[in-house]
Amino acid sequence: xxxxxxxxxxxxxxxxxxxxxxxxxxxxxxxxxxxxxxxxxxxxxxxxxxxxxxxxxxxxxxxxxxxxxxxxxxxxxxxxxxxxxxxxxxxxxxxxxxxxxxxxxxxxxxxxxxxxxxxxxxxxxxxxxxxxxxxxxxxxxxxxxxxxxxxxxxxxxxxxxxxxxxxxxxxxxxxxxxxxxxxxxxxxxxxxxxxxxxxxxxxxxxxxxxxxx
Amino acid sequence: xxxxxxxxxxxxxxxxxxxxxxxxxxxxxxxxxxxxxxxxxxxxxxxxxxxxxxxxxxxxxxxxxxxxxxxxxxxxxxxxxxxxxxxxxxxxxxxxxxxxxxxxxxxxxxxxxxxxxxxxxxxxxxxxxxxxxxxxxxxxxxxxxxxxxxxxxxxxxxxxxxxxxxxxxxxxxxxxxxxxxxxxxxxxxxxx
Numbered sequence: 001x002x003x004x005x006x007x008x009x010x011x012x013x014x015x016x017x018x019x020x021x022x023x024x025x026x027x028x029x030x031x032x033x034x035x036x037x038x039x040x041x042x043x044x045x046x047x048x049x050x051x052x053x054x055x056x057x058x059x060x061x062x063x064x065x066x067x068x069x070x071x072x073x074x075x076x077x078x079x080x081x082x083x084x085x086x087x088x089x090x091x092x093x094x095x096x097x098x099x100x101x102x103x104x105x106x107x108x109x110x111x112x113x114x115x116x117x118x119x120x121x122x123x124x125x126x127x128x129x130x131x132x133x134x135x136x137x138x139x140x141x142x143x144x145x146x147x148x149x150x151x152x153x154x155x156x157x158x159x160x161x162x163x164x165x166x167x168x169x170x171x172x173x174x175x176x177x178x179x180x181x182x183x184x185x186x187x188x189x190x191x192x193x194x195x196x197x198x199x200x201x202x203x204x205x206x207x208x209x210x211x212x213x
Numbered sequence: 214x215x216x217x218x219x220x221x222x223x224x225x226x227x228x229x230x231x232x233x234x235x236x237x238x239x240x241x242x243x244x245x246x247x248x249x250x251x252x253x254x255x256x257x258x259x260x261x262x263x264x265x266x267x268x269x270x271x272x273x274x275x276x277x278x279x280x281x282x283x284x285x286x287x288x289x290x291x292x293x294x295x296x297x298x299x300x301x302x303x304x305x306x307x308x309x310x311x312x313x314x315x316x317x318x319x320x321x322x323x324x325x326x327x328x329x330x331x332x333x334x335x336x337x338x339x340x341x342x343x344x345x346x347x348x349x350x351x352x353x354x355x356x357x358x359x360x361x362x363x364x365x366x367x368x369x370x371x372x373x374x375x376x377x378x379x380x381x382x383x384x385x386x387x388x389x390x391x392x393x394x395x396x397x398x399x400x401x402x403x404x405x
Contacts, residue, residue: 010370010374011381012370012371012373012374013370015363015364015370015373016363016368016369016370016373018299018302018364019302019363019364019365019366019367019368019373020302020303020305020306020314020366021366021367021368021369021370022370024310024312024314024315026370027314027315028315030315030317031315031316031317032315032317034317035317035318038389038392038393038396039389041317041392042385042386042388042389042392043381043385044317045290045291045295045385045388046381046384046385046388047364047381048291048295048296048298048299049291049292049295049341049342049345049381049384049388050345050349050360050364050379050381051295051298051299051302051364052291052292052293052294052295052296052297052298052342053294053342053345053346053349054257054298054349054360054361054364054365055253055254055257055294055297055298055301056253056294056346057346057349057350058253058256058257058260058361059256059260060252060253060255060256061252061255061256061259061268062252062255063251063252063255063269063272064269067251067269067272067273068244068247068248068251070273071247071273071276071277072240074273074277075240075243075277075280079281085316085318085319087318088318093318094317094318095315095316095317095318098313098315099315120312
């Protein structure tokens, strides 16, 4: 847990996560950030309490008279134990280790020392780890939809502020930003979009289909 | 240590049932919990889009999960309806999605040597949950409908931004206090 986190997950994204309406890529950022941040863990639980209030007050629908006996019949069935969630490994919180299936990230060069490791992508969006050498800029990029960036190591700054380990930057579609990594340790982030990125410079745009970013 | 009789006087009946299920594997308490929640769950999952034919299967799975995962129930951190809400949402998502949903790291469960739940925290959390329920019922119908759709999983996060009106600040502070207490205990345990 990190007490110095100053950029949190917005409330509506935590609510969508609690309600199960958030895509896989954003859910990974939420799960990873909540693993590091008790402030957001508490807020997520508050949304779950609100969901519980909706469950309590919603119109009931009568169940079949034999439903309880059907449930009782299965109460003592042997159950396959679920696989244990993976533990944090270095800078990577448990949910990221789960997404990496317990293996170290397989980095691919994007040029200029910047590396990425795709984690997952579907129609809901895309998530990847980015490795950015000290004082290096991530290619200027805008994006369709929203981009969430969680700092796992080092830090970065852009037009909107400075982000340390545990901080989340929320960049909406209209933000055209150039994040630059801090001096010191290389910066590692988990970045997720709810739509593919669009790069502004010519070369990365050509590379975009190849790298799937 | 809070005695069981003391608990029964001060906790909500749902919490008492759930603790009896967790600690004594009490099937009579499970029957009461089922009577209270099964019809609510069926109404809820149908509103959340489950076809009528599937709704009772989901209720069955949720209630079985409640029984099987009872050891994870912690009344200091989540009131019963909030805990069952999470199970119901996860169950409904599992039906739709292939991939498991990413979940945060668990906080270590309280140690066996622990003095049992802090009754003050449990009761305060129940009271905040009651207030939240009352606040929901007092909302204007259109506003309440939006909030319900948000927690039924019917709205995107952008749409939820517009769905305001439920005061979550106090319950969040209460849960935050519980987390601080747990962090403190875990630290003490490590130092012993």
